[in-house]
Amino acid sequence: MTTTDRTRLDPKTDDIGARLTFDRSRPGRMGVLLPALDVPTAELPDSRFLRHDLRLPELAQNEVIRYFLGLSKLNYNIDSGFYPLGSCTMKYNPKINEDVARLAGFANVHPLQEPKSAQGALRTMSLLQDALSEITGMDAVSLAPAAGAQGELCGILMIKAYLAERGESHRRTVLIPDSAHGTNPATAAMAGFDVVTVPSTSDGNSDIDFLRSALNNGVAAMMLTLPSTLGLFDPNIEQIAAMLHDHGALLYGDGANQNAFLGRARFGDIGFDVVHLNLHKTFSTPHGGGGPGAGPVCVKSHLAPYLPAPIVTGDEGNYRLKTPEHTIGKTMAFHGNFGVLVRALTYIRSLGADGLRAISENAVINANYVLVRLRDAYKLPYDRTCLHEVVLSGSRQKAASGVKTLDIAKRLIDYGFHPPTIYFPLIVDEALMIEPTEAEGKEALDDFCDAMLSIARESEEDPDIVKGAPHTAPLRRLDEATAARKPVLRWTPKAEPTS
Numbered sequence: 061m062t063t064t065d066r067t068r069l070d071p072k073t074d075d076i077g078a079r080l081t082f083d084r085s086r087p088g089r090m091g092v093l094l095p096a097l098d099v100p101t102a103e104l105p106d107s108r109f110l111r112h113d114l115r116l117p118e119l120a121q122n123e124v125i126r127y128f129l130g131l132s133k134l135n136y137n138i139d140s141g142f143y144p145l146g147s148c149t150m151k152y153n154p155k156i157n158e159d160v161a162r163l164a165g166f167a168n169v170h171p172l173q174e175p176k177s178a179q180g181a182l183r184t185m186s187l188l189q190d191a192l193s194e195i196t197g198m199d200a201v202s203l204a205p206a207a208g209a210q211g212e213l214c215g216i217l218m219i220k221a222y223l224a225e226r227g228e229s230h231r232r233t234v235l236i237p238d239s240a241h242g243t244n245p246a247t248a249a250m251a252g253f254d255v256v257t258v259p260s261t262s263d264g265n266s267d268i269d270f271l272r273s274a275l276n277n278g279v280a281a282m283m284l285t286l287p288s289t290l291g292l293f294d295p296n297i298e299q300i301a302a303m304l305h306d307h308g309a310l311l312y313g314d315g316a317n318q319n320a321f322l323g324r325a326r327f328g329d330i331g332f333d334v335v336h337l338n339l340h341k342t343f344s345t346p347h348g349g350g351g352p353g354a355g356p357v358c359v360k361s362h363l364a365p366y367l368p369a370p371i372v373t374g375d376e377g378n379y380r381l382k383t384p385e386h387t388i389g390k391t392m393a394f395h396g397n398f399g400v401l402v403r404a405l406t407y408i409r410s411l412g413a414d415g416l417r418a419i420s421e422n423a424v425i426n427a428n429y430v431l432v433r434l435r436d437a438y439k440l441p442y443d444r445t446c447l448h449e450v451v452l453s454g455s456r457q458k459a460a461s462g463v464k465t466l467d468i469a470k471r472l473i474d475y476g477f478h479p480p481t482i483y484f485p486l487i488v489d490e491a492l493m494i495e496p497t498e499a500e501g502k503e504a505l506d507d508f509c510d511a512m513l514s515i516a517r518e519s520e521e522d523p524d525i526v527k528g529a530p531h532t533a534p535l536r537r538l539d540e541a542t543a544a545r546k547p548v549l550r551w552t553p554k555a556e557p558t559s
């Protein structure tokens with residue numbers, strides 16, 4: 061069979077990633093039919109506009125569609141199946157969010173439009189600011205940051221500006237638990253602070269005794285993830301907040317994963333001064349290649365003057381953008397990722413207060429269901445009821461038969477699942493961090509747990525099948541060292557196309 065009469069592309073058999081549209085090109089093929097010329101031909105005004113060396117692929121329309129559809133089938137996404145990527149919250153994105161974001165008034169609004177002709181868009185942002193401030197128990201919100209990490213940087217820069225204003229720039233240390241997401245220490249370091257790592261106790265909480273010894277008037281803040289990346293709620297959290305405030309330091313909350321306690325506990329009530337949220341996790345907007353993010357920062361009133369610009373103020377008929385008095389500045393062009401904000405507000409409004417509360421109930425029940433079903437087969441390093449995610453370890457399998465957590469993750473691909481987050485948090489040896497999310501039903505959880513139990517059995521009875529996985533994916537294991545050291549990033553023509 062020649063390439064040209066291959067009409068159906070199957071990602072399993074066609075070398076779809078290896079042969080690009082350029083390689084499939086045939087001179088003269090076209091994707092559209094143009095009508096015959098009905099005006100006289102004219103020379104281009106300037107021959108410098110002509111490029112003769114530009115090679116573009118020439119394909120029929122169906123070849124283009126099949127090629128890209130085939131490529132898309134190589135991708136695993138939340139619409140194709142269970143995606144338990146802990147901490148990243150790959151939960152289902154309800155399609156009503158998309159319907160609303162595509163309404164002409166939202167999709168066609170221009171960032172440079174006069175506020176009076178964009179009242180609906182500004183009101184949408186204002187409603188979202190209010191909703192997030194109520195959900196977090198904070199006083200003011202900026203929707204500007206484009207990601208969780210950017211929200212963190214804004215939060216820490218606000219703390220820095222606030223301390224500088226009070227003549228307390230000698231506070232140069234930020235305390236961060238050893239279980240934290242890598243963006244936390246990276247943020248503190250980028251903002252010019254020294255990071256001191258707070259160890260976790262054997263039950264997964266921040267070590268209070270260590271904290272007491274580390275607190276002095278050089279400490280600017282502590283960055284704390286709640287629930288922690290172990291999926292655990294630190295019962296000492298109010299005491300930690302009080303200890304920091306007693307020493308003149310602030311408490312930063314990493315609120316990337318709020319499906320754990322939406323509608324049940326609020327950062328503001330607990331004693332946090334500033335928190336960022338990930339709309340693209342908790343509030344169901346697409347991410348992971350599916351869309352841009354949004355990491356709003358929510359603050360108590362003492363930090364409100366420092367919020368990143370712009371924020372929306374005003375009321376009915378008179379909404380406008382405002383630059384807070386001592387703003388840390390802008391984090392990106394215009395108003396943040398507006399389309400993401402529309403989707404998140406749609407999610408919040410379509411669920412309502414009861415619906416948001418149901419999210420945390422289902423997220424926690426689902427994660428604990430997985431914990432209970434898998435706890436005999438895999439090591440459970442912190443033997444406690446978890447919140448929205450459960451962290452297991454493949455260390456037992458590694459010791460018994462040399463099957464590593466990486467192998468278990470790869471083997472899950474053969475069973476048709478996206479692997480969970482692995483080797484994070486760093487304090488858990490051979491970590492398997494599973495977040496089923498509230499969006500899944502019991503059948504999906506059971507299918508996943510059955511696969512995990514089956515892999516645990518295989519690790520004992522036939523470890524090589526696990527170590528060699530995946531066996532069914534279009535690509536097997538990559539040589540990661542070569543891929544990193546000698547990446548092939550350019551397409552080179554194999555041969556001149558023939559007609």
Ligand SMILES: *Cc1c(COP(=O)(O)O)cnc(C)c1O
Pocket residue numbers: 147148207208209210241243285289314316317338353355
């Ligand atoms: C995802 C995540 C972040 C970073 O968010 P991005 O939008 O990826 O920058 C920070 N902290 C935690 C706990 C997270 O899960």
